[in-house]
Amino acid sequence: MSQGTWTVKVEHVTRVEGHGSIRIDVRDGSVREVELHIVEANRFFESFVRGMGPAEIPWVVSRVCGICCVGHQLAATKAVEAALGIEPSAQTVRLRRLLNLSQFIQSHVLHVFFLAVPDFLGAPSVLPLARTHPDTVRRALRLKKLANDFTAVFGGRTLHPMTGTVGGWRKLPDLDAVADIRRRLVEALPELEAAVATVAELPLPDFERETEYVSLWHPDRYALYDGEVYSSDTKGTAPVSSYESICNEYAVARSTSKRSRWHRDSYMVGALARVNNAFDRLRPEAREVAERLGLRTPCFNPYANNAAQVVEIAHCFHESLALLDEVLGEGLVPEEPVAGTPGGRGVGAVEVPRGILFHDYSFDADGRCVAANAVIPTSQNVASIEDDMRAFAPRMVKEMSREDVTLHLEMLLRAYDPCISCSVHMLDVRFEG
């Protein structure tokens, strides 16, 4: 249907976090090249945090990303604590896990219902949906508000929280507020059911590409906060501290984001990778949601990442309820943050909504940062997104109009929920040739 010779460049793809462009080049009906260009300007965090002290680093690198600021804080905090030889208390870890869960719910709700669903319902954005599907939009807004309030109870505010610090907690959450969040989560369970029903009705583009799935893995639970790094290719784990030989980062000129490869040319991280790798560790309620969504693992359709995110929303709801009960049952005891010894290197990793996130810091004997590195999920996914596009594009070109080719490429990019601080401005789409 889209035979002939033509090039489309979708610049500044919309409804993604950050700036990226997609370029597809078709010559005589066959796809010559599909490229994802990440055009985001550099901010040089890994350079300018050198010289900073351990406590400042998690607070500053939170600013890498608004959507997953909690994850950046947690990964950086864990890295700094590993460098300084700090073992946080069980209470501190429990509160951090709750903070992380709240961000998963917030981010997944935002992505599925505000950024991805409009594509499936044929709308350019969530705005027209507010008129055509008001219940869906209002429900999503209520779920998002609940998740934001959840983050604020534990973090002090929703964006760039300030209550947690290296070694412990500056200000503990108020137990009445914790109880209130628990009550609201329980009350919202029917809302979550209805949201699942909405997603269950959405069509899924027919495409599969089996690849390597990488995620944290924990023997006792669905790993979101801690664990080792699992590969679906080796069916084994590697320690977080070996992340450099996992990510094998490299740079290409067309993209200011670095790329990663492990056992193949690319690997996938994020909700689908986690659900594929650790389905049996999900809460039973989340496994039921997977069944209702028709998500069977292993699933090789990257568009199903949206469904995997919905499964994880359910998991995070129920995991949160269990942890909130622990907090309410045991109460909260003020503790002095644990101090460490300056000097040394530490690596920390957490799962964030878009995949596994690594932070790595080295300090001199005066406690100043002398080297810093962070590997974010989207830079790990960029090569996988491009490989999916290359695998799917030839069929798209045969079966779809040019407009639908563009839409499905954008949807594929959005399915990964990229965090390139990114989006495609439709008016910039140029048909050439």
Add this chain to the structure above:
Amino acid sequence: MRPRIAFFDFASCEGCQLAILNCEDRLLDLLQLVDIVEFREALSEKGARYDVAFVEGSIHREIDAERLRDIRARSRLLVALGACASTGNVQAAANALSPAENFARVYGEAARNRVQADRRHWPLWAHTRVRPIEEVVEVDHHLRGCPVVPEEFLRFLGHVLAGTRPMERPHAVCTECKAAGVRCVFERGETCMGQVTWAGCRAICTRQGYRCDGCRGLLPDANLAAHRRVLREHGLDDEAIDARYDLFCAAGRQAIEEGPL
């Protein structure tokens, strides 16, 4: 006619746009009163002219500066949304080194040399320095902070709808902190930027057990010499004091201490 509102982002975490999306309770009401014509993070729609353009992020490359000038030319009011646009935020600290050194630290020297040699993609890598947007275009209003305070955004929109112009009233976070009855950070044995920082955040960080780090920017008439003396009395040396001023305001301190730009 409902005002046509647009959001744009440059180098930032896009958290300030998220902070706007986080006004869940009032978002749908707001949409009755304004037309959001561009909001890349949330919408695919695109407009051509704007009554108010909210700009998030700092400016690092000439391609970004050109895009910003274009937005300015098509906007009746242009508003700096958040610390990156207002002050350059934490990334302005990267200005202490040359772009070549920063690239080498982040990508490694070999990779830097390779990508920067590719002429087709040169504009992507043509980092100059981190600039607040006011160094590139005229700014009508600042919504400060990292992140912005949603109430300030809503209040500003109220002014736009009423056809009035909001006043920027320079006063210090310290006054809001005192009004909130928070025990002084200095009394806790720590140091604070609250005396010299633009208010409007209702001292959220000190209320939550932290200190003020000055994310809303240094007050234009702040007595930095006196503040520096206070910080010295509380045990900081000049290097540590400079680091504190530079944490969120590296681009702003020089401007104040060395006089107007």
